[in-house]
Amino acid sequence: MPVTFTFGEFLSARSVIGSTLAELGETHDNLWALTPDIGATLVEFREKFPDRFLDVGLAEQVCVGIAAGLAYDGNIPVVSGMLPFLSMRALEQIRTDVCYPNLPVKIIGTHGGLVGNGGSTHYAVEDLALMCALTNMTVTSIGDPLMVGEVLRQSMAMKGPIYIRLAVGKSDQVLYQPGQHDVRIGKGIVTREGTDATIFTHGTTVAQAVQAAEALEQDGRSVRVVDMFTLKPIDADLIAQCAEETGGRFVVLEDHLAYGGLATRVADVVADRGIRLTAFERLGIPQVYAGFGGDEELRDKHGYGLAATVAATRRVLAAQP
Amino acid sequence: MTAQPLTASRDLSVAELEELSHELRTKLLELCGTYEGAVHIGGDLSAADILTVLFEYGMTVDPDDISNPQRDRFVLSKGHAAVCMYIAMAIRGFFSYEGIVSSYGQLDSAYGMHPCKVQLPGVEASTGSLGHGLPLAVGMALSARHRGQQHRVFCLLGDGETGEGSVWEAAMAARSNRLGNLVAFVDRNRQLMTSMAEERVVFEPYTDKWAAFGWNVVHVDGHDMAALVRVVDELPDPDSDRPTVVVAETVKGKGVDFMEGNLAWHAGSLGKADLERALTALNTAFEASRTQKENV
Ligand SMILES: Cc1ncc(C[n+]2csc(CCOP(=O)(O)OP(=O)(O)O)c2C)c(N)n1
Numbered sequence A: 001m002p003v004t005f006t007f008g009e010f011l012s013a014r015s016v017i018g019s020t021l022a023e024l025g026e027t028h029d030n031l032w033a034l035t036p037d038i039g040a041t042l043v044e045f046r047e048k049f050p051d052r053f054l055d056v057g058l059a060e061q062v063c064v065g066i067a068a069g070l071a072y073d074g075n076i077p078v079v080s081g082m083l084p085f086l087s088m089r090a091l092e093q094i095r096t097d098v099c100y101p102n103l104p105v106k107i108i109g110t111h112g113g114l115v116g117n118g119g120s121t122h123y124a125v126e127d128l129a130l131m132c133a134l135t136n137m138t139v140t141s142i143g144d145p146l147m148v149g150e151v152l153r154q155s156m157a158m159k160g161p162i163y164i165r166l167a168v169g170k171s172d173q174v175l176y177q178p179g180q181h182d183v184r185i186g187k188g189i190v191t192r193e194g195t196d197a198t199i200f201t202h203g204t205t206v207a208q209a210v211q212a213a214e215a216l217e218q219d220g221r222s223v224r225v226v227d228m229f230t231l232k233p234i235d236a237d238l239i240a241q242c243a244e245e246t247g248g249r250f251v252v253l254e255d256h257l258a259y260g261g262l263a264t265r266v267a268d269v270v271a272d273r274g275i276r277l278t279a280f281e282r283l284g285i286p287q288v289y290a291g292f293g294g295d296e297e298l299r300d301k302h303g304y305g306l307a308a309t310v311a312a313t314r315r316v317l318a319a320q321p
Numbered sequence B: 001m002t003a004q005p006l007t008a009s010r011d012l013s014v015a016e017l018e019e020l021s022h023e024l025r026t027k028l029l030e031l032c033g034t035y036e037g038a039v040h041i042g043g044d045l046s047a048a049d050i051l052t053v054l055f056e057y058g059m060t061v062d063p064d065d066i067s068n069p070q071r072d073r074f075v076l077s078k079g080h081a082a083v084c085m086y087i088a089m090a091i092r093g094f095f096s097y098e099g100i101v102s103s104y105g106q107l108d109s110a111y112g113m114h115p116c117k118v119q120l121p122g123v124e125a126s127t128g129s130l131g132h133g134l135p136l137a138v139g140m141a142l143s144a145r146h147r148g149q150q151h152r153v154f155c156l157l158g159d160g161e162t163g164e165g166s167v168w169e170a171a172m173a174a175r176s177n178r179l180g181n182l183v184a185f186v187d188r189n190r191q192l193m194t195s196m197a198e199e200r201v202v203f204e205p206y207t208d209k210w211a212a213f214g215w216n217v218v219h220v221d222g223h224d225m226a227a228l229v230r231v232v233d234e235l236p237d238p239d240s241d242r243p244t245v246v247v248a249e250t251v252k253g254k255g256v257d258f259m260e261g262n263l264a265w266h267a268g269s270l271g272k273a274d275l276e277r278a279l280t281a282l283n284t285a286f287e288a289s290r291t292q293k294e295n296v
Helices: A013-027 A040-048 A060-072 A083-088 A091-099 A127-132 A145-155 A205-218 A236-245 A262-273 A295-301 A306-318 B014-034 B041-058 B079-092 B097-103 B133-147 B165-176 B206-212 B225-233 B271-295
Strands: A031-035 A053-055 A076-082 A106-110 A138-141 A162-165 A189-192 A197-201 A223-227 A230-232 A249-257 A279-285 B073-076 B153-158 B182-188 B216-221 B244-249
Touching: A013 A031, A013 A040, A013 A145, A031 A040, A031 A060, A040 A053, A060 A076, A060 A083, A060 A091, A076 A083, A083 A091, A083 A106, A083 A127, A106 A145, A127 A138, A127 A162, A127 A230, A127 A249, A127 A262, A145 A162, A189 A205, A197 A205, A197 A236, A197 A262, A197 A306, A205 A223, A205 A249, A205 A306, A223 A236, A230 A262, A236 A262, A249 A262, A249 A306, A262 A279, A279 A306, A295 A306, B014 B041, B014 B079, B014 B097, B014 B225, B014 B271, B041 B079, B041 B153, B041 B182, B041 B225, B073 B079, B073 B133, B079 B097, B133 B153, B133 B165, B133 B182, B206 B216, B206 B244, B216 B225
Parallel strands: A031 A053, A031 A076, A076 A106, A106 A162, A138 A162, A197 A223, A197 A249, A249 A279, B073 B153, B153 B182, B182 B244, B216 B244
Antiparallel strands: A138 A230, A189 A223
16 A cells, blocks of 8 residues: 655644643543653643642652652653653663553653764663663654654553653654554554665654655665654564565664664564565664764764665665575 | 872962953853854853852863873763853863864864763763762762872752752762862752742752751852852861862853843853843943942
């Protein structure tokens, strides 16, 4: 089934989070929003439900711990903040206080990947590896601002925790017009159809993968783009299907360490299922502390920008079975 | 290890230090007016007098001898004030100000939003994630003790930052290890990123908290240069057995009326038009404080 794709307008994912939580707060009187001094996203919720809003100040560990305590008592807490600090400072709280008792705490935040030019203290580049390692955790990474709202809504029915990763979230391009794509936690999205190779990606690099596929279209190559926005549980059936339908040619592109994130998840499925591939390339952040610079500049510098994506996909397309 | 003795702190007058502080603020605003991205200008301006007194007066450091083992160490725990530290250090002779403005935040620049020791030698620690600096400073002070060295370790924290549990774990460790060679400054501007202090997080009674951890507590107006000089002059001997915290009462955005106490200026960009407005405000405030002093 061919999927038509057009880039949409730019929206702020943060404001979508804010309005979605404010909307969900109406229907769920046990929904709480917590933050460690990163409260701008939650203003709408705070104004509507001041007694279900908690800003603990600079204290990520306690923020997650309190969320777990609230969840023990039947509440649904959303912890919103900056992911480098939530995923690392509060890692043990996430693992032991949230995941171990399998509580419905949602961790949502920004600064996933080399974004925002804050330097390595402010880039979450290991977070998906860490979160995927945690039993009971559902792990997502989202590039489309409207999709964040959809994922939050769906997650209300979940019994356990979910991690929702965004880039900066101030201005992101709409990729999926409402109703045109089936967004379901746990299922990959075929963003763009193709038959010669598949680029698997998530988050900010979905748009870049589409641009690479469009560039290769000029050469008469048909490249599929799969937005694997749920890294865990991974959509293994879709990976197997893509291997079959696109000549076993895979590129995995992500704004995360090249080892430990989606590429590792895909490679695990390939190994576990004994899928035969023709070629496999991974594009992501190498084992270096990335330094300063604009988002695109850093992707180019570290070898996973648009040009590198086109080049890697060409290599994969040229590989002989 | 043989090392050249470092020259002790320089003998600058309070008025000269005030001029240097004004220069620091002016240069901060210029950068905030030309750089396209956001600058943490509020917390830079609140820390400017503290950084000036430390780099120009209080600390024994030498820009031409940055690895001398006897130098005082400085850890910027509130790493988002990096550019204020870079410029204060530039004024002291460590770096070139032109180098900072021309490359700040650019690809491959050593001068980024948060300090990186690897990329920028002269900076003592890579920080930016709040709550890390004081533990690092405790380690450095402990090492100095162990080696029988006489230098001090200074650390600057934000008051919001002291919400992090690690700060208090370090406070306890510092007292337990009797680190009289450790001096923490808290930039007590009573603002966090998205709230005012006491609004959501209750810090008071603040100096009592440090005292309860067994620290020597000094409470000072963080914009009164004469008072800051006295604090530095009267620091306990590094061989003493209690760490010192200087709780410096400051104003976030100090010197620029439309930024002072305004949550919108935790971080921001001025642009050309507002740069003029900000510089005028800063100069007016500086002249006013000078006239006031002359009249006393
Ligand atoms: C661990 C951590 N959490 C969050 C942030 C994001 N952040 C940067 S500055 C800041 C507010 C800091 O307030 P304060 O320590 O009082 O600094 P100041 O007001 O002096 O700028 C926040 C939340 C961070 N850098 N590190």
